[in-house]
Amino acid sequence: MKLSALLTSAGINIGVCALLLSLYSVLRKQPGNISVYFGRRLAEEHGRQRDSYVLERFVPSPSWILKAWQYTDEEILSAGGLDAVVFIRAIVFSIRVFSVAAAICLFGILPLNYFGQEMHHVHIPSESLDVFNISNVMPRSRWLWVHCLALYIISISACILLYFEYKGISKLRQFYITRSLPNPSQFTVLVRGIPKSTEEPLTDTVRNFFTRYHGPSYLSHQMIYRVGKVQKIMSGAEKVYKKFVHLNHCAQDKRFRLKLSRCGLCGGKSNAFQLFRSQSESNKKVILNHSLTEKNKECAAAFVFFRTRYAALVTSKVLQSSNPMLWVIDPAPEPHDVYWSNLWLPYRQLWVRRIATLLGSIVFVVLFIIPVTFVQGLSQLDQLQQRLPFLKGILRKDFMIQIVTGYLPSVILQIFLYTVPPLMMLFSSVEGPISRSGRKKSACTKVLYFTIWNVFFVNVLSGSVINQLNVISSPKDIPTQLAKAVPRQATFFITYVLTSGWASLSTEIMQPFGLLWNFFRRYIFRIMEEDPDCILSFPYHTEVPRVLLFGLLGFTCAILAPLILPFLLVYFLLGYVVYRNQIMNVYIARYETGGRMWPIVHNTTIFSLIMAQVIALGVFGLKESTVASGFMILLLLLTLLFNEYCRQRFHPLFKNLPAQDLIDRDKEDEETGRMEQIHEQLFSAYCQFPAEISSSYTPDEDGEGSSGVDKKDTSGGDSLADIEHPTLPNLPIFRLRQAVDAVSMLFSLQNRNLSKQRTIISS
Known part of the structure; x- marks a missing residue:
């Protein structure tokens, strides 16, 4: 690939980014898009929309960039949780380390690569990108010492920055554990594999076991019910039921007004259910009196x-x-983090599920090699034209060649990669995690492994698939083959950073799917009310692997192809602003892992450093620089020792909870008298059916209510261990019947309203 093709790809991506960012700065000011670009603030602040039409709303402005840059870590922690802080710190780390790498490699390594051989250089835009790579340096060149020294400086800088980041995030993790608000999950465990008995129910088995073996510390328990698909149907119908109850309390129109203009794009909004409040009140009593x-x-x-x-x-x-x-x-996970659909799965079945998902992931990885190989065929156009002669007539113009080689391969690969995160999230759900954050963390790991393998290794090794299929004959040849292939594929990685990096950030800030859904919701379906449940949480399972993949590309190509560094640095700077804006305004933190994403970031960064050093070792071996190769072995050992120190020093805090901090919190709560209040809150913290209490709550005429659930009198001699969490005896069937009847009532009311409209129109 020539430098002009790279500049063409960069120009296209810069134009797309500038256009999308300008559109975003305009669209975010429109009152109708407040649910798309300010979903989190809308859910928390219930802000009012401004309907005033001023010129400022239609003029692009960079004010959002300044606001996003000025947010502090405390504000990020309050809005997005510890996971958001960890993600932003990973980007900050990348900015710092690649700033050092860019300063060293662009001014020290790039000129050495360019003048590495005695040759006549043509006009720079017409130069091949290979002259900027380490492959242009002559064997046994004395300038290879500079490459070795540069990699030493980059590796040492990365390790120092990693240490301070790990140390700072560990302190935040400790604060997360010992925060002032009591966390119900710290008092709770999840028990699975309870042995069944024909003599007593499972609830008695649990009580007897923990009373006998953990009597002094056991408080109570709550059984989990197997509802499966019924729970999904009930959850969906529950939303309709809540919507119906909300409509009953809305202000009612006294007169019936016919809406004739109902094309969807014009006409006012109508509510067909506001006409029958008296009928719904009578039917409401019927719904709440089902048999249990x-x-x-x-x-x-x-x-x-x-x-x-x-x-x-x-x-x-x-x-x-x-x-x-x-x-x-x-x-136990936190109450709002529980993934109820997997709790009823038999524990003996989980290992089968893990094996099945592992096999499914392997099959998907193997099948994905096909589009990757096709993409690499486009980047090696000269070889592709030899195999397919009819392409010579199509690709005669230089501009078409620049588009096909510099822009099209990374675009096609990015389109295929959009199918990966949903499928990996499905695999993670099938595995049987007990928490939503655990499912997202598992999906993040799977997407990371998949992305590194297919985007990096398969692209590197399939670059010569058109000529030869057996790229690696033995494991000892891996460094040599990588040393040959990575510089050759560095040009593709540069274009991939432009397409998958810059363009993805522009798409992220624009939220095209949310914008399209908001248009249909407001102007087609005429739904003007904002639904807080539709606000998404941050997609860590897609963004964390992307950031870490670019870090891998940066470390491995730093001394081999330094031209990638400025494009990476621009990506991380733009990502720093975009992601902070999205965390503060768009996404809501429904659950988090408590900073457990950082060990993934740390381990992947260490892997990237080791991979860069292994490839450099192979390159120095090909260039017949024995002394530089020996120094690379020493650098490898130092990096592994640093990783082992961090694993022993910081990693245990991310796996376990410190007993010292928990005991101090227990004593503090007992001394202040808050422990009894915490115990009372535990009984209602883990509620498998959110509408359990509200379903049995019937309002009295004076505004106060009475619950249909009989509460035990604990004022007598009963101990807290004998108090069970109050549950309805037939809660799934009861709530399902409630919701189904509510849906039936909604459709019947709508049909009555439509029949009245037809009668009026016909008359």
Whole structure:
């Protein structure tokens, strides 16, 4: 590829980014798009839309960039949680380390590569990009020492920055554990693999086991019910039921007004359900009086509550039975983080699911090699024309060649990569995680492995697939083959950073799917009310792998192809502004991993450094620089020792909770008298059916309500261990009938309203 093709790709991407960023600065000012670009603030502040039409709303402005740049880490932590801070710190780390790399390589390595051989250089735009790579340096050149020294400086700078980032995030993680607000998950464990007995129900089995073996610390428990697909149907119908109840309390129109202009793009909004409030009030009593005779189907899982945090921690770390498949205990996720659909899965089935998802992921990775090989065929146009002669007539113009070689391959690969995150999220759901954050973290890891393998290794090794299929004959040849292939594919990686990096950030800030849905919702379906449940959480499973992949490309290509560094630096600077804006304004933090994303960032960065050093070792071997190769081995050992120190020093805090901090919190709560209040809140923290209490709540005429659930009197001699969480005896069937009846009522009311409209029109 020539430099002119790279400049063409850069020009196209710069134009697309500038256009999308300008459109965003205009669209974000429109009142109708407030739910798209300010979803989080709308959900928290319930801000009012401004309907005034001023010229400022239609003029692009960079004010949002200044606001995003001025946000502090405390504001990011308050808005997006610790995971958001970790993600931003990963970008800050990348900006710092690649600023050092760009300063060294652009002014020190790039000229050495360009003048590495005695040759006549033509006009720079017409130069091949290979003259800027290390492949242009002559063997046994004394300037290879500069490359070795540059990689030493980059690696040492990266390790120092990683250490301080790991240390700072560990302190934030400790603050997250010991925050002032009590966390119900610290008092709770999830028990699975409960042995079934014909003599007693599962709830009695759980109570008897923990009363006998954990009597002083056991508080209570809550069984988990197997609802499966019924719960999904019920959750969807529950939203309709809540919508119906909300409409009943809205202001009602006294007169019926016919709306004739209902093409969808014009005419006012109408509410067909506001005409029958009296009928819905009578039907509401019927819904709330269904029979509760059938019994819930309990599964072999339960949430068990303990009196102290330390007791829950010890219980979750101890083997409870001689059979490891029985009484399996894990720390409970936070209440809003529980993934209820997987809690009823038998524990013995989980290892089968993990193997199945692993095999499915491997098959998908193998099949994905096909489009990657096709993309690499486009980047090697000269070889492709030899195999397909009819392309010579199509690709006669230089501009078409520049488009096909410099822009089209990365675009096609990016289109194929859009199918990866949803599929990996599906695989992670099938595995059986107990928390939504765990599912997203698992999907993040899968997407990361998939992206590194297919975008980096397969692209590197398939660059010569057109000529030869057996690229690597033995494992000892891996450094040599990588040393040959990575500089050759560096031009593709530069265009990939432009397309997948710059363009993806512009797409992220624009939110095209949210913008399109908002248009249909407001102007086609005439739904003007904002639904807080539609606000998305931050897609860590797609953005974290992308950032880490670009870090891998930056480290491996720093001394081999330094031209990639300025494009990477622009990506990280733009990403710093875009992601901060999205975290503060768009996405809502429904759940988080508590900073557990950082070990993934750290390990991937260490892997990138080691890969860069291994490739440099192979390059120095090809260039017959024995001394530089020996120094690379020393650098490899130092990097591994640094990683081992960080693994011993910081990583345990991200896997376990410190007993010292938990015991101090327990003593503090007991001394202040807050422990009893915390125990009372535990009974309602983990609610499998969110509408459990509200469904049994019937308002009285004076405005106060009474619950249909009988509460036990704890004022007598009963201990807290005997108090069970109040549950309806037939809650799934009850709520499903409620929701189905509500949906039926909605359709019946709508049909009545339509029949009245037809009668008026016909008359």
